[in-house]
Amino acid sequence: MKISVLGTSAATGMPLAFCNCTVCMQSRILGGKNIRKRSSIVINDELMIDLGPDSMNACNMYGIDAGRIKYLLQTHSHSDHFDAGHFVTRWSDYATKGLGHLDIVCSQGTAEDMNHWINENESIDLFDKKWQEDLKYKLHIVKHGEITRLGEYEIVAVDSKHDPRVEALVYIISSNGKSIFYGTDMLKISEDAWKILENHRFDAVFLDQTYGKGFNAGGHPDAGMVSDYVKTMKSKGIIDEKTVVYATHISHEGNAAHEEMEKEAKANGYKIAYDGMKLTL
Ligand SMILES: [Zn+2]
Ligand SMILES: [Zn+2]
Ligand SMILES: [Zn+2]
Numbered sequence: 001m002k003i004s005v006l007g008t009s010a011a012t013g014m015p016l017a018f019c020n021c022t023v024c025m026q027s028r029i030l031g032g033k034n035i036r037k038r039s040s041i042v043i044n045d046e047l048m049i050d051l052g053p054d055s056m057n058a059c060n061m062y063g064i065d066a067g068r069i070k071y072l073l074q075t076h077s078h079s080d081h082f083d084a085g086h087f088v089t090r091w092s093d094y095a096t097k098g099l100g101h102l103d104i105v106c107s108q109g110t111a112e113d114m115n116h117w118i119n120e121n122e123s124i125d126l127f128d129k130k131w132q133e134d135l136k137y138k139l140h141i142v143k144h145g146e147i148t149r150l151g152e153y154e155i156v157a158v159d160s161k162h163d164p165r166v167e168a169l170v171y172i173i174s175s176n177g178k179s180i181f182y183g184t185d186m187l188k189i190s191e192d193a194w195k196i197l198e199n200h201r202f203d204a205v206f207l208d209q210t211y212g213k214g215f216n217a218g219g220h221p222d223a224g225m226v227s228d229y230v231k232t233m234k235s236k237g238i239i240d241e242k243t244v245v246y247a248t249h250i251s252h253e254g255n256a257a258h259e260e261m262e263k264e265a266k267a268n269g270y271k272i273a274y275d276g277m278k279l280t281l
Contacts, residue, residue, distance in 0.1 A: 001178040002044050003204065005277040006058035009036030010210045010220070010251035011080035013054070023252040033258040033274035038080040039184050039249045041206070043173060047071040047153060049182050050081040062276050067100070071150050074106035075160065075185065076168035077113030084117035088124060090135040102137040103150050105157070109166030111139060143167065145196060152176060158196050161187035162219065172200060178281045184208040184249040185220055189229055197238050203281040205239060206273065209247035212254025213264075222254065223247070223261075227268035234269070244279065245270035 014036035015024035027034040037054035048055065048069050059066040075081055089096055106114070115126040124131050132138065140148050144159035144167070156172040162185040170183045170193075179202050183189070186208045189197070207229055210220030221229070226247050233239040247261075247270060255261055261272045 001175055001180070001203070001281040003180065003279040003281070004042045004045070004062055004064055005246075005248070005273050005275060005279075006040040006042060006062065006064070007037035007052065007054050008248045008250055008273045008275055008277075009038055009080075010249050011038070011078065012251060013038060014250065014252060016252060019252060021252055023255060023257070026257045027252075030257055035275065036250060037275050040081075041182060042069070043153075043180075044175070046151075047073070047173065049073045049171065049173075050075055051083055051086055052081050053079065053083040053086075055083065056086055058275065062278075067098070070100060070102065071153065072102055072104045073155060073171050073173075074104065074110050074114065075170055075182075076107075076163050076166055077110045077117065078163070078185070079117075081185075082110075082114055082117060084114065084121045087114075088118060088122045090137070091122060091124060092134050099136050102135075103140060104137055105140045105142055105148055105150070105155055105171075107143065107157070107167035107169055108141050109163075110168065111141060113166050142169070144169065144192065156196060158183075158193050159190060160185060160193075161190050172196070172202075174200075178203045180204040180206070180281070182206045185210070187219060188221065188225070194232075194236075197233070198236055200238060202233075202239055202243050204279060205233065205243060205245045206248050207245065207270070208249045209255070209272075210249050210251045210253070212256065215254025217253060220249065223264065223268075226265075226270065230269045246273035246277075247271070248273040 211222035213223040
């Protein structure tokens with residue numbers, strides 16, 4: 001399984017447009033891994049998790065042919081994770097040629113919100129068969145705990161508790177004996193989520209670290225929680241010494257420059273993801 005990391009920032013991107021905090025100023029000076037686009041990954045050049053506002057730029061930068069994406073898993077519909085402007089270019093009116101079929105996996109609430117954003121751009125109705133034929137996609141509406149099989153992939157939906165209004169989800173993706181957990185955006189790993197995670201042994205794990213340690217403005221985990229999750233996953237046998245664990249969805253609040261974050265993360269058994277990172281499991 002090949003994983004291409006397209007973006008690793010929280011909703012704002014890094015640095016923030018108008019921010020002059022130490023982290024954002026360092027980000028501008030140091031560049032490289034300190035410049036972060038909105039969070040998204042691609043598996044095996046064909047399965048994308050979250051079609052965000054930076055996803056197309058990232059695909060072009062990191063050698064991913066977005067025209068070959070066959071599967072789209074949406075964690076939720078917040079504007080840093082779903083960009084309706086990219087999606088509507090599937091419409092025949094945009095003269096897109098050679099459009100391939102797209103399977104979309106998301107919760108009912110996420111699909112309804114995506115439809116709202118799509119309607120802000122065009123008169124397309126995400127749930128209408130006529131539009132589904134024109135834009136060549138199929139919606140797979142899932143709930144917490146449900147398993148979807150698409151091509152070589154087994155996808156398990158897990159409640160992230162991040163946005164109960166839309167039943168925001170995170171996903172376990174397994175293929176050819178390899179398995180990953182992509183856990184952004186999360187409020188926390190709930191008891192219900194642990195029950196599902198406990199049945200897996202992951203080769204790679206991505207965890208939301210929006211905030212630095214002891215700095216939590218709500219809605220997402222911080223570095224202290226990520227460290228605790230790594231310990232708990234080890235003690236439950238969900239991960240072992242071969243598993244690679246990465247923090248993603250990083251904001252400037254309480255976090256630091258990449259190198260500094262790496263040192264703290266290493267001491268707690270995980271790493272910090274960066275844009276353009278490629279992993280082969
Ligand atoms: Zn987010
Ligand atoms: Zn800042
Ligand atoms: Zn969100």
